[in-house]
Amino acid sequence: AQSVSQHNHHVILSEAASLELGCNYSYGGTVNLFWYVQYPGQHLQLLLKYFSGDPLVKGIKGFEAEFIKSKFSFNLRKPSVQWSDTAEYFCAALAGGSQGNLIFGKGTKLSVKP
Amino acid sequence: GAVVSQHPSWVICKSGTSVKIECRSLDFQATTMFWYRQFPKQSLMLMATSNEGSKATYEQGVEKDKFLINHASLTLSTLTVTSAHPEDSSFYICSAKQRGERTQYFGPGTRLTVL
Numbered sequence: 001a002q003s004v005s006q007h008n009h010h011v012i013l014s015e016a017a018s019l020e021l022g023c024n025y026s027y028g029g030t031v032n033l034f035w036y037v038q039y040p041g042q043h044l045q046l047l048l049k050y051f052s053g054d055p056l057v058k059g060i061k062g063f064e065a066e067f068i069k070s071k072f073s074f075n076l077r078k079p080s081v082q083w084s085d086t087a088e089y090f091c092a093a094l095a096g097g098s099q100g101n102l103i104f105g106k107g108t109k110l111s112v113k114p
Numbered sequence: 115g116a117v118v119s120q121h122p123s124w125v126i127c128k129s130g131t132s133v134k135i136e137c138r139s140l141d142f143q144a145t146t147m148f149w150y151r152q153f154p155k156q157s158l159m160l161m162a163t164s165n166e167g168s169k170a171t172y173e174q175g176v177e178k179d180k181f182l183i184n185h186a187s188l189t190l191s192t193l194t195v196t197s198a199h200p201e202d203s204s205f206y207i208c209s210a211k212q213r214g215e216r217t218q219y220f221g222p223g224t225r226l227t228v229l
Contacts, residue, residue, distance in 0.1 A: 034217070036220070042222065043207070043221060043223060044220035046219070049217060090157065101163065
């Protein structure tokens with residue numbers, strides 16, 4: 001069965017620290033990958049997505065993610081976090097193209113200390 | 115663009131009553147809408163997928179007679195929790211996408227509390 005793993009449940013960083021959130025998926029075929037962010041009290045927003053092409057994907061708010069097929073990974077990175085990045089981050093995988101369902105990881109809560 | 119709304123944002127009801135939650139795509143035609151449930155400190159669990167004009171497809175373990183889904187138009191899907199019980203209390207989130215697209219856009223969610 002397809003699954004998405006996010007190994008960090010809660011990450012606490014100080015402002016200006018660098019961020020990397022891990023995401024691994026299990027699916028052998030073509031997969032589309034997403035990172036969503038949920039700020040406190042708000043709805044899920046799309047940060048970035050990977051469908052094909054350049055494995056280094058840049059998203060909004062300075063976030064980027066790298067698709068490494070050999071490692072089945074799609075880690076999220078940001079070189080310098082801000083207090084406003086405090087949120088929950090969800091990695092998701094879509095297998096089966098536009099007909100498939102999104103499979104979500106359990107989410108990683110990021111707390112940034114000012 | 116790609117805005118999805120939900121109504122109500124929160125609802126409290128008595129055990130045994132039914133509650134309807136609406137999901138609307140405001141600026142695009144949503145040929146497919148999804149309903150998720152999110153438990154505290156957990157991820158989103160897909161409950162069902164609905165295509166406009168068709169019956170919803172429910173995930174394993176989701177009671178279709180309890181969670182009635184209607185997707186009568188390209189901009190509206192409704193989830194009705196029938197005969198709600200306290201264990202149905204949860205955060206229900208819908209998402210929508212256009213035909214042939216792979217990106218889903220999420221609504222703000224509805225907090226249901228059943229007393």
